[in-house]
Amino acid sequence: MTDDMGSNKxxxxxxxxxxxxGQVLLLTIIxxxxxxxxxxxxxxxxxxxQWMKTRIAQAEIAALALEASPxxxxxxxxxxxxxxxxxxxxxxxxxxxxxxxxxxxxxPALAEETFDLRNGxxxxxxxPAFRAMFxxxxxxxxxxxxxxxxxxxxxEIAVHEWPLRDALIxxxxxxxxxxxxxSFIVACLIYAALNRFFVRxxxxxxxxxxxxxxxxxxxxxxxxxxxxxxxxxxxxxQLESMQKQLQTLLQQKTHLAALGLAVSKVSxxxxxxxxxxxLISDRLGEVKDxxxxxxxxxxxxxxxRAITFLNQTLTYxxxxxxxxxxxxxxxxxxxxxxxxxxxxxxxxxxxxQSVPAELSVDADREHLTRILTNLVRNAAQAIESxxxxxxxxxxxxxxxxxxxxxAVKDSGPGIPPAVRGKLFQAFQTAARPGGTGLGLAxxxxxxxxxxxxxxxxxxxxxxxxxxxxxxxxxxxxxx
Numbered sequence: 001m002t003d004d005m006g007s008n009k010x011x012x013x014x015x016x017x018x019x020x021x022g023q024v025l026l027l028t029i030i031x032x033x034x035x036x037x038x039x040x041x042x043x044x045x046x047x048x049x050q051w052m053k054t055r056i057a058q059a060e061i062a063a064l065a066l067e068a069s070p071x072x073x074x075x076x077x078x079x080x081x082x083x084x085x086x087x088x089x090x091x092x093x094x095x096x097x098x099x100x101x102x103x104x105x106x107x108p109a110l111a112e113e114t115f116d117l118r119n120g121x122x123x124x125x126x127x128p129a130f131r132a133m134f135x136x137x138x139x140x141x142x143x144x145x146x147x148x149x150x151x152x153x154x155x156e157i158a159v160h161e162w163p164l165r166d167a168l169i170x171x172x173x174x175x176x177x178x179x180x181x182x183s184f185i186v187a188c189l190i191y192a193a194l195n196r197f198f199v200r201x202x203x204x205x206x207x208x209x210x211x212x213x214x215x216x217x218x219x220x221x222x223x224x225x226x227x228x229x230x231x232x233x234x235x236x237x238q239l240e241s242m243q244k245q246l247q248t249l250l251q252q253k254t255h256l257a258a259l260g261l262a263v264s265k266v267s268x269x270x271x272x273x274x275x276x277x278x279l280i281s282d283r284l285g286e287v288k289d290x291x292x293x294x295x296x297x298x299x300x301x302x303x304x305r306a307i308t309f310l311n312q313t314l315t316y317x318x319x320x321x322x323x324x325x326x327x328x329x330x331x332x333x334x335x336x337x338x339x340x341x342x343x344x345x346x347x348x349x350x351x352x353q354s355v356p357a358e359l360s361v362d363a364d365r366e367h368l369t370r371i372l373t374n375l376v377r378n379a380a381q382a383i384e385s386x387x388x389x390x391x392x393x394x395x396x397x398x399x400x401x402x403x404x405x406x407a408v409k410d411s412g413p414g415i416p417p418a419v420r421g422k423l424f425q426a427f428q429t430a431a432r433p434g435g436t437g438l439g440l441a442x443x444x445x446x447x448x449x450x451x452x453x454x455x456x457x458x459x460x461x462x463x464x465x466x467x468x469x470x471x472x473x474x475x476x477x478x479x
Contacts, residue, residue, distance in 0.1 A: 324364035382412030
């Protein structure tokens with residue numbers, strides 16, 4: 001047990017980064033970085049476009065300064081200064097479908113590529129922006145756009161690409177640094193929130209299940225729900241309910257195991273006592289007394305039945321009943337024997353039977369005797385809890401096709417609604433203090449062994465009726 005607990009703890013602590021917490025952190029970082037990339041790409045494209053538009057605006061100002069001259073001619077030094085200030089190699093303006101070269105360097109080179117800013121979007125400019133960051137030579141490129149001051153229909157400049165590359169690299173590094181910082185902050189905040197509201201409750205659930213599995217009988221290990229109203233709170237409440245149900249079942253199993261051991265011990269000694277009582281009852285049968293002659297055979301039969309049952313219990317040592325040994329016999333004499341036994345125990349109760357003399361039943365005689373004895377005694381115990389002037393127990397029987405229906409009715413106070421659902425379960429109900437609640441459970445087991453059914457037909461303040469349906473062997477499959 002200790003080694004298992006240590007193993008579980010080591011797995012729980014060692015798997016922190018590879019467990020649920022680590023997966024949440026990793027996914028958070030990946031998704032935040034993915035969001036930053038989706039923002040970073042158009043930002044680079046936008047920076048490139050704005051850089052070119054800035055050169056366009058500066059070139060237009062230089063062209064306007066040149067056009068302000070009366071002769072539209074400037075010295076070479078001033079021309080070069082205007083070009084250097086604008087950061088371009090040449091400036092051309094389109095007016096009325098006529099292209100005019102306003103400014104140019106002394107030895108202009110041919111442009112290797114032309115970019116038209118009048119069409120397209122930032123997203124279509126993403127690829128050219130990345131290409132500009134990784135150019136291997138200082139190319140001369142043409143850029144066409146609408147003039148900001150509307151000095152013409154369009155303006156065209158020739159500019160070197162390396163300054164653009166350097167500006168893009170510097171901007172990308174700044175954006176990358178800010179993105180990493182923001183990603184780390186956002187990832188930590190999201191991770192902390194997810195860990196607080198989801199991961200920690202899940203770890204609590206798993207830890208509780210492991211602890212409960214190590215010692216399910218310990219009531220202190222039943223999870224205490226946090227009171228959350230979401231799905232995790234529902235899972236906690238369901239887990240609490242299942243753990244309590246499991247503890248109840250374990251207690252019942254423990255109770256049954258202890259009871260089985262006690263029954264085996266008691267049965268061994270009780271068998272010896274009953275054997276002695278059987279010898280004495282045999283001697284009673286020789287007494288010449290009418291009442292003794294009447295009851296002695298019944299006493300002998302009851303003792304023989306008890307000794308046989310105890311022998312079976314000691315031989316098989318199990319809770320299951322033996323399969324019924326069915327035979328066809330008249331039902332009325334069996335009911336009469338059960339009534340006579342109960343009359344000796346409680347003569348105050350009036351016993352009535354409505355069993356036709358010709359009615360036969362296909363069943364195990366011993367099993368059916370135990371079934372009716374338990375039901376009649378249970379009815380008597382119910383009556384004793386609320387005695388009246390006229391207490392009655394009646395047994396009625398009839399045949400319906402291949403089925404024999406037997407109804408045991410009493411004038412007791414009825415069955416409480418909270419008990420009806422578990423009436424035929426062992427140790428769940430007891431008609432009187434000190435009872436075990438086994439009588440009805442045994443009857444239900446024996447009836448089911450015959451392929452029959454047992455149910456509460458009615459129950460009110462006027463009494464309770466329990467009905468048994470026993471099918472014949474040749475009609476059992478059709479029942």
